[in-house]
Amino acid sequence: MVHTYKKESLQTWITLAVILIIGIALRLYHLDSYSIFFDEKSTMVVSQGIVLEGANQKEVFSTRKLSPSPIWQLPTTKYHPPAVLRSFTYNETFYPRTFTSSEFWAPKTTADYFEAMTRSDIGNGSFYYLLLHFWLEVTGISDFSARLFSVVFSVFIIGLTYLFGKRFFSMNTGLIAAGIVAIEPFFIAYSHQARNYSLTFFLTLLATYLFLQIIEIRPGQRNTVWLYIGYILAAGLGLLSNFLVIAVLLVHALYALLFLRSVSGWVKMAFSAVAALSGVTWWLLYGGGKYTFYSLNHQADEYRRYAETNPGNNPFGVYPATFPNILNKSLSIFSDLVIFTNGMADSLVGKRNALISILVGILLIVWYRYKDKFRIHEFIAPRIPYIIVLLSALVYTSNKFQFCVLSVVIFASSFLYDIYKDADSLQRRRLILLYMMALVPTLFLIVMAINSGHTSGLQQRYSGFSFPYVIILISLLLQYFSTLSAEYRILIFFFLTIQFYFVGQRLQEFYQDRSVKYGQFAEARVPNPYYAAAQKIKKEYQKGDTILYPAFKLEILSEMDRSFLAYSIRDAQLTNLYLPKSLNYIQAMDTTQVDKILIKRKIQKDTLEIINLKGIRY
Numbered sequence: 001m002v003h004t005y006k007k008e009s010l011q012t013w014i015t016l017a018v019i020l021i022i023g024i025a026l027r028l029y030h031l032d033s034y035s036i037f038f039d040e041k042s043t044m045v046v047s048q049g050i051v052l053e054g055a056n057q058k059e060v061f062s063t064r065k066l067s068p069s070p071i072w073q074l075p076t077t078k079y080h081p082p083a084v085l086r087s088f089t090y091n092e093t094f095y096p097r098t099f100t101s102s103e104f105w106a107p108k109t110t111a112d113y114f115e116a117m118t119r120s121d122i123g124n125g126s127f128y129y130l131l132l133h134f135w136l137e138v139t140g141i142s143d144f145s146a147r148l149f150s151v152v153f154s155v156f157i158i159g160l161t162y163l164f165g166k167r168f169f170s171m172n173t174g175l176i177a178a179g180i181v182a183i184e185p186f187f188i189a190y191s192h193q194a195r196n197y198s199l200t201f202f203l204t205l206l207a208t209y210l211f212l213q214i215i216e217i218r219p220g221q222r223n224t225v226w227l228y229i230g231y232i233l234a235a236g237l238g239l240l241s242n243f244l245v246i247a248v249l250l251v252h253a254l255y256a257l258l259f260l261r262s263v264s265g266w267v268k269m270a271f272s273a274v275a276a277l278s279g280v281t282w283w284l285l286y287g288g289g290k291y292t293f294y295s296l297n298h299q300a301d302e303y304r305r306y307a308e309t310n311p312g313n314n315p316f317g318v319y320p321a322t323f324p325n326i327l328n329k330s331l332s333i334f335s336d337l338v339i340f341t342n343g344m345a346d347s348l349v350g351k352r353n354a355l356i357s358i359l360v361g362i363l364l365i366v367w368y369r370y371k372d373k374f375r376i377h378e379f380i381a382p383r384i385p386y387i388i389v390l391l392s393a394l395v396y397t398s399n400k401f402q403f404c405v406l407s408v409v410i411f412a413s414s415f416l417y418d419i420y421k422d423a424d425s426l427q428r429r430r431l432i433l434l435y436m437m438a439l440v441p442t443l444f445l446i447v448m449a450i451n452s453g454h455t456s457g458l459q460q461r462y463s464g465f466s467f468p469y470v471i472i473l474i475s476l477l478l479q480y481f482s483t484l485s486a487e488y489r490i491l492i493f494f495f496l497t498i499q500f501y502f503v504g505q506r507l508q509e510f511y512q513d514r515s516v517k518y519g520q521f522a523e524a525r526v527p528n529p530y531y532a533a534a535q536k537i538k539k540e541y542q543k544g545d546t547i548l549y550p551a552f553k554l555e556i557l558s559e560m561d562r563s564f565l566a567y568s569i570r571d572a573q574l575t576n577l578y579l580p581k582s583l584n585y586i587q588a589m590d591t592t593q594v595d596k597i598l599i600k601r602k603i604q605k606d607t608l609e610i611i612n613l614k615g616i617r618y
Contacts, residue, residue, distance in 0.1 A: 008171065015175055016162060023158045023182030026507075027151045027191040032144040034513045034525040037618040040194040041570070044146060044577055046116045047132040049108030053554065053563040053570055055119055056112050060103050061569050061589065062094035094564050098546065098588045104573075105581040114288035122296060123289025127240035128196035141577050143528050146194035153198040154191035157205060158182050161468050164209050165475060168430050176475035177468070184339060185506050186460065186467055189518035192510075196241050197461055203238035204248045204465045207231055211252050212433060214269065215260055216426075228272050235276035240283060243292075247444040248465050249276070251436045259429055300452045307454040318456040321449045329449075329458035333442050336460055336517075337470045340409045340499050343506055343517070348403060353396050357403040360392040361410025368411070368488065382487040389491065401498055408495040415480050416473065437469035460517075526616050530571070533597050533611045534578035537585070540610070544602030547587040549575065550613065552594035567591060571613060 008016075036044065042052050054061055117123055132149055139145035161181045165174030181187055190197040210231040217224050235252075238245040256269055283289040306314035307321075319325040332345040348354060364385055371381065389404055396403045420431055441463035448457050481492050509515040513524035537547060551567035563569070569589060575597065579585065590598065595614040598607050 012171060012175065016159075016178065019162075019175070019179050019182050020155065020158060024151075024155055026183065026188050027154055030511050030513075031147050031151065031192060032142070033527065034519075034521075035528040035530075035616065035618050036143055036146075036194065037520065037525070040143075040146070041574055042120045043129075043132070043194045044141070045573055046120045047129050047136060047146075048141075048577075049113040049116050049133075050573065051116045051119045051563070052573065053568060054565075054573060055563045056108075056115050057104070057569075057573075058094065058564050060099050060106065061096065061572070062565065063097050064564075065093045065095070066091070092564065096565070096589055096591070098586055100584040100586060101576060101579050102582060102584055104576045104587075117288040118291050118295075122299075123283065123287070123292040124243050125196040125241055126283060126288055127237045128199050128242075131199070132194075143194070143531065147192055150193060150195065150198040151191045153202040154187050156202050157187060157198070157468065160202065160205050160209065161471065164205065164468065165472050167209070168212060169427070169472065169476065170479075172479060173472065173475045176478055177472045180339060180471045180474060181468065183503075183507075184467065184471065185342065185503060185510060185518060186336065186464060188507065189510055189515075190461060190464070192519075197464060200238060200242040200245060201464055201467070203234050203241060204245055205468050207234035207238055208248065208252070208433075208437065208469075210234060211255075212430065214272075215256065215265075217265070219262075228268060232272050232275045235272075236279045239276070239280040243280070244441075244444075244462055245465070247441045247463070248437070249273070250444065251433075251440045254440075255433050255436060258432070300454070303454040303456045304452065307456075316456055318454045321453050321455055325455050326446055326449055326458065329455050330442060330446055333445075333458065333460050333463055337438065337442075337466055338409070338474065339471070339503060340412070340474070340496055341406065342499075342503055344402060344406055346517070348399055348406060350397060353398065353403055354406075356392060356395055357406045358410060360388060360407040363388055364407065364411035365414045368414075382485070385487055385491050389495075402502065405495045405499045405502075408492055409499075412477060412481065412492050412496070415477055419476050419480055431473075434469045434473050438466050438473065441465045521618070525618055529611055529613055529616050530574040531578045533575050536610050537575070537579065537597075537599065540599055540608060541585055542601070542603065545586065546600040546602075547585055547610075548590035548596075548598040548600055548607075549587065550594045550596055551589040551591045571597065571617075 045052050050057060058064055113129075117126055117129060121129075132146065135149045136145060139148070158178050158181045162174040162178035165177040167174075187198075187201075190201075210227050214224070214227050214231060217227070235245070235249060238248070253273070256266075260266060260269060280289075284292055303316060303318045306316055307318045311319045319329075328345075335341040335345040336343065348357070367384060367388070371384070374381075376384070389407060392407060393400045393404050420428060423431060445457050445459075445463055449455050481489055484492070506515065506518070510518045513519050514522055516522050541547070549569070549572040551569070554563065554566060554568040567589065572587065572589060576587075590596075596612050597610040599610060600607050
């Protein structure tokens, strides 16, 4: 393995700057062109301490009346019901009322924020919501600013990947890896979501970067306490950004078992692990995550029921956790981790084609390893790899180029063995960490799927922690390919270049908002209708007018979803996000219709349609 431990030159800094500029441009392009979808709606309101559907906004939207339950007497002392689970000692009846913007934005308590996170995101992502709250305080509430927060950490991932690659392998490795992160569709897609993913991926990469330095501390090395402090913060705050970070910490624990040798090191790592886990432990016992396990159990039961009774064709698209279903889902996850096989699990159809492609890849490996055992004319021998691939292309019935790419990628991946074989003992240990980080997060999801009986958790974003480490492995491979003889070098780089064309197509689909994989929508969304409605309201509203919001029937799937009214107030909440907080617009829910935001005129005695939300709620 080639090492280039040297200081950055001007050329290095210029290259890194170009990579960062490209990464920033790709992440800012079309950032707020399309409307927020359900998960982002939840993010926006939770960051403001509001429960989606208003469970902690009862006094804003309605007047409450308490009446005794048939089997209980109304308590004679002042009674405070639980924050989330309802009381069964009395009945609550709510009568709709008008409200104003200032009432909607009434100050929130810590308990409000806890309840918002508990109900809307099972207590997950508390650190992300905390940071986003203060970010939006500074930048103002908008789709662009909320998503820009994710862009910032996605760009940080580019820079940190460079530092990781440079620190543990070589400067060239860091630059190539950073370049791939900059254009990787997965990172670009999740930088466009106002969700915790970009922050979480950054924190886990930072934790691993510090962890590996801790494991490699030399006897007598000074100023190591900051590595431990940094690791505790990165790992602990990562857990408070997404509970699935536990999969990354599991890899750290396994790696420490393999390679941490000193007693003092074990004591310090044990303390660090306890400290990192202390924050999430407090959160789950006393904070906004105290109903997390209740919610997870309920979700598991619901998903399992849907998977068993109506597999695939259900609101969550889940299937039973059978071997074929798990294999199909996990193959897609693993293939998309590698930019050179991105999308192949979904686009390459036909068992016969796939089998031939795999066999051709194996044949290329066998030829490379054992070509010296065959007596072939010196003019023909270098051309054998091309002949093998071209002949296979004649056999495929569809997607000929992509099946050829798959064969070449299988062949190219075999050089991971050579990289490991040529590495020294220290580099081998580092490679083992990369292999573990590439595999374990998805294996963790597979185990969870088997345990829960459904496939809802087998999604790329839940194992996205693996991407930086796979990308570093790819950058090592790309450098190794340059040392191969011409016929293999040309073959590999030619077909990998073709694959970049297909990756570009997937990016184009994403930017056009018709990528189910990355944008979740096959047809493009319109710009945020709630923002558009708010702008029109600010323009059209006159003193004494009443803004009317549609009130469609609210389906309650669990106790955590329960608000207090039989109809949804979501449209009113989301529109108010973009209205001035201090203005006293008179607003009300309109139970006579389900799609239109209207203004009922006081002076003109007519009704103005602001927007029709039918089909654009996402």
